[in-house]
Amino acid sequence: MSLTDGRRPGSRGVAADHVSLRRNNLSVVLRHVRDLGPRSRARIAAETGLNKATVSSLVAELVDRGLLREGSADATRALGRPGQLVELDGTGICGVGAEINVDYLAVAALDLGGEVVFEKRVPKDIAHLDPSTTLDRLAALVSEAVAAVESRNGQLAGVTLAVPGLVQANTGELKLAPNLGWGELSVAQEMRARLNDPTYPLHVDNEANLAALAAYAELRRTEQESPHDLVLLTGAVGVGGGVVTGGHLLRGGGGYSGEVGHMPIAPPGRTCGCGRTGCWETVVGLTALLHKATDSDDPVRDPSLDVEQRLAGITRRALAGDKRTLSALKDVGTWLGIGGAILVNILNPDVLVLGGYFAVLGPWLKEPLEQAIRDHVIAPDGGGCRVVRSELGFAAAVRGGAEISLDQVFVDPTRIGVAS
Amino acid sequence: MSLTDGRRPGSRGVAADHVSLRRNNLSVVLRHVRDLGPRSRARIAAETGLNKATVSSLVAELVDRGLLREGSADATRALGRPGQLVELDGTGICGVGAEINVDYLAVAALDLGGEVVFEKRVPKDIAHLDPSTTLDRLAALVSEAVAAVESRNGQLAGVTLAVPGLVQANTGELKLAPNLGWGELSVAQEMRARLNDPTYPLHVDNEANLAALAAYAELRRTEQESPHDLVLLTGAVGVGGGVVTGGHLLRGGGGYSGEVGHMPIAPPGRTCGCGRTGCWETVVGLTALLHKATDSDDPVRDPSLDVEQRLAGITRRALAGDKRTLSALKDVGTWLGIGGAILVNILNPDVLVLGGYFAVLGPWLKEPLEQAIRDHVIAPDGGGCRVVRSELGFAAAVRGGAEISLDQVFVDPTRIGVAS
DNA sequence: TTAGTTTGTTGGTTCAACAGACAAAGTCGG
DNA sequence: CCGACTTTGTCTGTTGAACCAACAAACTAA
Numbered sequence: 001m002s003l004t005d006g007r008r009p010g011s012r013g014v015a016a017d018h019v020s021l022r023r024n025n026l027s028v029v030l031r032h033v034r035d036l037g038p039r040s041r042a043r044i045a046a047e048t049g050l051n052k053a054t055v056s057s058l059v060a061e062l063v064d065r066g067l068l069r070e071g072s073a074d075a076t077r078a079l080g081r082p083g084q085l086v087e088l089d090g091t092g093i094c095g096v097g098a099e100i101n102v103d104y105l106a107v108a109a110l111d112l113g114g115e116v117v118f119e120k121r122v123p124k125d126i127a128h129l130d131p132s133t134t135l136d137r138l139a140a141l142v143s144e145a146v147a148a149v150e151s152r153n154g155q156l157a158g159v160t161l162a163v164p165g166l167v168q169a170n171t172g173e174l175k176l177a178p179n180l181g182w183g184e185l186s187v188a189q190e191m192r193a194r195l196n197d198p199t200y201p202l203h204v205d206n207e208a209n210l211a212a213l214a215a216y217a218e219l220r221r222t223e224q225e226s227p228h229d230l231v232l233l234t235g236a237v238g239v240g241g242g243v244v245t246g247g248h249l250l251r252g253g254g255g256y257s258g259e260v261g262h263m264p265i266a267p268p269g270r271t272c273g274c275g276r277t278g279c280w281e282t283v284v285g286l287t288a289l290l291h292k293a294t295d296s297d298d299p300v301r302d303p304s305l306d307v308e309q310r311l312a313g314i315t316r317r318a319l320a321g322d323k324r325t326l327s328a329l330k331d332v333g334t335w336l337g338i339g340g341a342i343l344v345n346i347l348n349p350d351v352l353v354l355g356g357y358f359a360v361l362g363p364w365l366k367e368p369l370e371q372a373i374r375d376h377v378i379a380p381d382g383g384g385c386r387v388v389r390s391e392l393g394f395a396a397a398v399r400g401g402a403e404i405s406l407d408q409v410f411v412d413p414t415r416i417g418v419a420s
Numbered sequence: 421m422s423l424t425d426g427r428r429p430g431s432r433g434v435a436a437d438h439v440s441l442r443r444n445n446l447s448v449v450l451r452h453v454r455d456l457g458p459r460s461r462a463r464i465a466a467e468t469g470l471n472k473a474t475v476s477s478l479v480a481e482l483v484d485r486g487l488l489r490e491g492s493a494d495a496t497r498a499l500g501r502p503g504q505l506v507e508l509d510g511t512g513i514c515g516v517g518a519e520i521n522v523d524y525l526a527v528a529a530l531d532l533g534g535e536v537v538f539e540k541r542v543p544k545d546i547a548h549l550d551p552s553t554t555l556d557r558l559a560a561l562v563s564e565a566v567a568a569v570e571s572r573n574g575q576l577a578g579v580t581l582a583v584p585g586l587v588q589a590n591t592g593e594l595k596l597a598p599n600l601g602w603g604e605l606s607v608a609q610e611m612r613a614r615l616n617d618p619t620y621p622l623h624v625d626n627e628a629n630l631a632a633l634a635a636y637a638e639l640r641r642t643e644q645e646s647p648h649d650l651v652l653l654t655g656a657v658g659v660g661g662g663v664v665t666g667g668h669l670l671r672g673g674g675g676y677s678g679e680v681g682h683m684p685i686a687p688p689g690r691t692c693g694c695g696r697t698g699c700w701e702t703v704v705g706l707t708a709l710l711h712k713a714t715d716s717d718d719p720v721r722d723p724s725l726d727v728e729q730r731l732a733g734i735t736r737r738a739l740a741g742d743k744r745t746l747s748a749l750k751d752v753g754t755w756l757g758i759g760g761a762i763l764v765n766i767l768n769p770d771v772l773v774l775g776g777y778f779a780v781l782g783p784w785l786k787e788p789l790e791q792a793i794r795d796h797v798i799a800p801d802g803g804g805c806r807v808v809r810s811e812l813g814f815a816a817a818v819r820g821g822a823e824i825s826l827d828q829v830f831v832d833p834t835r836i837g838v839a840s
Numbered sequence: 841t842t843a844g845t846t847t848g849t850t851g852g853t854t855c856a857a858c859a860g861a862c863a864a865a866g867t868c869g870g
Numbered sequence: 871c872c873g874a875c876t877t878t879g880t881c882t883g884t885t886g887a888a889c890c891a892a893c894a895a896a897c898t899a900a
Binding site: 841842843844845846847848849850851852853854855856857858859860861862863864865866867868869870 | 896
């Protein structure tokens, strides 16, 4: 029970005063209720190690700020005076996530409890559109979401944009997005201009990173024990990876981590979007699957149609037992497992989450994938790594963007103003 | 400037009280002096944001505990009253690291300032010795180091053992060490018994993890800006990897991270120590190099001789321009780069450190390695990743073991008793 | 009805950081 | 050499947040 527990010995840490002490404990109580559900003040005190009186004071402040609310009396306990349940009051505060991808734009707004307040996806062939027009459209979508939040009298915690490319999250600058055909571009600056210098925080991050965060948040909600380490693989035209360790995104020194799609492990064959050959995504990307499973005039290859509809076509054929489709899926699944085994050997995650089209076609990919992991991971039983399909599908990155904005509120609840 | 800055939004965090507040600030001041060198109280206050009076109080307590000492007057400043320099008082507290490897046992003791107090390495063909005898020998070595620390009236912060295999750091249990030929074994328990249930903390960790930590500590000392993310590759009979992010070891869910030696990326050829083919270490491990560069009766292949002497033989031949040796080195360097590129694509480290035999033969490996990274990493200029040779050679893991024990003191200075 | 149990609040205490005043110890200009 | 100025480090009192103990409230069980 100490501030320094869990502190990284290498990082120098930050001087603390009474204000930060209070902030820390507000955060502890708020996240305790988020993760473990409604409970009485006395129980929070017992579970966190804080004093009963302190918890009462902290809860009062969090209620004032609109982050917690008093619920019904606790009916479960038998003996003694029943406690007043305290629960998350999510409705007032919202986070917004938006996404640019190869064949669609999307936006979502979540409230503090993770409920979807607004969601929209627009199929669009972005690779054949210029960046400026695309950003105009995206800004319009974001404005819609912000308006939806404001119409509910919600406070906006922040907006985060997901881009499938090399992004420096701290500056919001895009370095390279091969599958969009975009080069260096200050996405954050461009979007701020289009949104008239908004007062809320606006951030930009890698699409797979945000999808990984969304998967992590989902598991935190649905399972009692949240995983320590998680890897997400998101399959689209390109293949992205996101790594969460101890609830924290692994970003790397320059912010360019998780570029698993370009691991040089495939035999030289088709040229990758980045111009190289041998990249992993040339054998597991959506394009690779389509080339293996279909002819060039097949409508499921048409990028102007919605991905989900195109994938539904593949699913139909697989369900019908089409030999060529099944063989292509098995092939992709095995390659997915070889790259997956590399990741598991390096990172030893508790969970490997399949996102994007990998999730949609998971029923056929999972078995060869798991076999390859068992075969190629040195740790017995794949190091205990579970493979799961993401429930969020192509909405993962926008959810993650909303989630990361909301996370700031949980880290520092004093960001949200007191109702005077 | 807050306790919550740098906190991971996912991890629930820990309730804080006055004691932990104090502990946090003691740690901040101590690490500030360690990382930035001797300085006056007023300067510490200005740089950390703490109040002058608070810093005086914190420094007084740290001096009482024998962690800091008052130095000479600050001669550099021109105007005003000169400050009294406060500096790290490392001499009293020591950490011990010990290592089992395929062809040697080693031990080292460092004081708080990172100075080597005791160091010893014993060449030994461990793979042909049974675990029990090996642990007996290691315990004897550790006892020597502990005795050396005690003879200097030093306090022992802890002992950490390095093992080249799958180790669960929290329990100290070894799951598998293919290159030693060891299976499941509670190394921590076995060693505690052999050391008569010592009162100091005894931990066990993966050899490459500790080597990575040592490299990180070394860079923190020698460079003004310590790297955020670091990957170390240690070449011996096997190949290990260690990852440090933000001063923190990446351990993975089960503690089995960094097993880069078994990434399935090589063409099927020689069988790996783990029984598979296609493992990376079958093309970059020491054995692979020796097979490429030498005949089977060559004395540099004799595992009963000291590795460093055997490597000196290779170095001589390379310096003399021996074609076969140079070609083997180039080959290994290129394969090293292909695996390195995978790691850089996934993790985007600021620094890639070559340890073990990779460091010794670095002059010949570095160029093809860097070329392969430039070729295969998607981020421009390899994501800004520098490749450096470790200065610590085969002593890296023992240094890291000592270092990790000492780190606990920096995280919580109240562990070290007050001189009443 | 009474004893026992648990909850949440209240008033007072403790502890650590902070703020401002101040003596100490130096520089600089005349 | 002296006074003005600057900086350091300590001292005194204040503030704020967590803690502790006592207690009323609300309920169960016998």
